[in-house]
Amino acid sequence: MLFNSYPFIFVFLPAVLLGYFAANRLGPTAPVIWLALASLVFYSFSNWPFVALLLASIAFNYVIGWLLISRNLREGRRFAVLVAGVAGDLLTLGVFKYAGFVLSNIDTLFSTSFAVNILLPVGISFYTFTQIAFLVDAYRGKVAHYALPHYALFVTYFPHLIAGPILHHRDMIPQFESNDSKRPNPRLILYGLIIFGIGLFKKTGLADGIQPLVALAFHQASPSFDQAWIGALAYTFQLYFDFSGYSDMAIGISLMFGIFLPLNFNSPYKATSIIDFWRRWHMTLSQFLRDYLYIPLGGNRHGSLLRYTNLMITMLLGGLWHGAAWTFVIWGALHGLYLCINHAWINYGPPIPARLQRPAGVAAFLLTFLAVVVAWVFFRADSLASALSLLSRMADPGQIVFGRTEMVQGLLIAVYAAIAWFAPNTQEITGYDHKNRLVGENIGPWQVRPLLLYGGAAAFAFGVLGIQQHSEFIYFRF
Known part of the structure; x- marks a missing residue:
């Protein structure tokens, strides 16, 4: 079910x-x-x-x-x-x-x-x-x-x-x-329904809505440069809203019973580094790997070399946890390498002058997002060969077929990116705080109760209307 x-x-x-x-x-x-x-x-x-x-x-x-x-x-x-x-x-x-x-x-x-x-x-x-x-x-x-x-x-x-x-x-x-x-508790039930409705809309309206574009990259033998990028980005945002939607729905359901679930998703595509990304993506898995694998292995207590080794082992096993395939192993290895580079830059990189802090932050954000997209290609691909073939297409701007259809698809990707990057997340909208077991507190003045209620009702209605077929969550089989 x-x-x-x-x-x-x-x-x-x-x-x-x-x-x-x-x-x-x-x-x-x-x-x-x-x-x-x-x-x-x-x-x-x-x-x-x-x-x-x-x-x-x-x-x-x-x-x-x-x-x-x-x-x-x-x-x-x-x-x-x-x-x-x-x-x-x-x-x-x-x-x-x-x-x-x-x-x-x-x-x-x-x-x-x-x-x-x-x-x-x-x-x-x-x-x-x-x-x-x-x-x-x-x-x-x-x-x-x-x-x-x-x-x-x-x-x-x-x-x-x-x-x-x-x-x-x-x-x-x-x-x-x-x-x-x-x-x-009527208040918790109401907020649970609002959070569930937001998550349902993310799944049936956003994640399922962009799913057909994923085929451009992963179900074609020879996609063009623009098709490869549109398909890869479509999967990037499909996975984002699918997992975010499930996380919201789980929290909303639990809240109806008066039980607070831990946060598992916190706008990871807003991250400005891979370290920041893993503080925001699948947060409970990150905490488990840190507390029960990385730290017992020695963490950062025995020098830089062993620290990087422990990071690689942790992320390789984290990749294998997601699935029994070499594509998941490579995905984990890439993130392990990203984390090693990130920590090395923090420890040995040059200081950034104050006047360059803002452009450096934008560059870090874009570089982090690009690195995540590249890794998602391995996460989604059926085999290493198909992943490498797609990446080669994404790196070959000589093969572009950017017509009217691709323009519309690109605009749709831009809308999804704008939502992921600039819209407030569910906990910011509702004030959900699992640590202090609060909801509806500390929300912005623009989030007046009627607006929140009507918005939640609309999200729930559109989410229900979007249920058209059997659509499993991507993490369902992990």
Whole structure:
């Protein structure tokens, strides 16, 4: 079941909301159990063969976490339990997500026929990383004893389950334990609907609306220079509004239940460096990679060489997390290289004179955006060969066929760029602040309540009208 579908919007979500608040009469744990069961139902609509795998993963990690929290084991055995837990999670993820990739490469190298087609469980990357963080924190003594229903809801919570954000136990489980969110709050429901409507419009109106232009670059054997750029930029903005739309919809849905999800998207195309980009794009993944991979590897504590090595390892694995293909590995490697160059410039680059600060900032913004677009070509391409072929077309201005059609397409790209670069993002419009659990506060004076309400209603209406066909989110299969 997709957020951008009539059954979800008009049947599933209202029924779950009503049941959640009604269950509060049965005791503080009843709404938690109801929401966990509803999340499993949501998951089963599109992925019912793997519900048992999800439940087994929850049971396995809860038991491992309980052993680590109990502290009845000696330190050596506690570490062995942690290793067993993380290894079990990674093995499961590896079998379902990477076994086919590994075997296909073995077949290529040795002319064998081991490759198999393994169906990828939806959301396995998200709920695996969520639980690995839980186990590591349990080993570090940063986890309290959580009741099984609250832990199960933490893992299965349907707004995040299929495409993130990657949740952290300290942000979510205390909210599930609190009684405040189990009573209907009209203000939070209203703002949740507004944020959901904005996200729905981004998905069905903007992301799906520009999708046909992507074919100009990625579904043609020999696109011209202008077609290659239009297609590559179309994918750049399709992915932007698709992921931004999902992130908004997840936050809006959760807010209706009185639960604040962490931000996962903060206008990344406004970034003026790659470091800034990764503070804004897939923010919870960036935090996970930093806290549970980059820093444990040594971070920047052992000199520049190891720092750059750790950056490359982190981004290579981050690329592989997105998908089992060499295109994703190259995408991760490019971003690792970008980050190394960015850090080297900060440490060793010449100071910029005050009079050049503004033009230097514009140049940094444009260079960052260009670097991101080039990397997205590998992210989207079906193979390394097709990615390199497209990049060669983008670098060859001698083959231009810029007619009336291409002019209109270019103007459409410019409109999307203007929205991404200059329009306020959803949290700026609504004042959403997950850290302080506020919404509707600290918004600009131009954002008067009637305008916000009417704008949100219009976005919701146009978003619903834009639902015309089955349109998965791009991150749905990661």
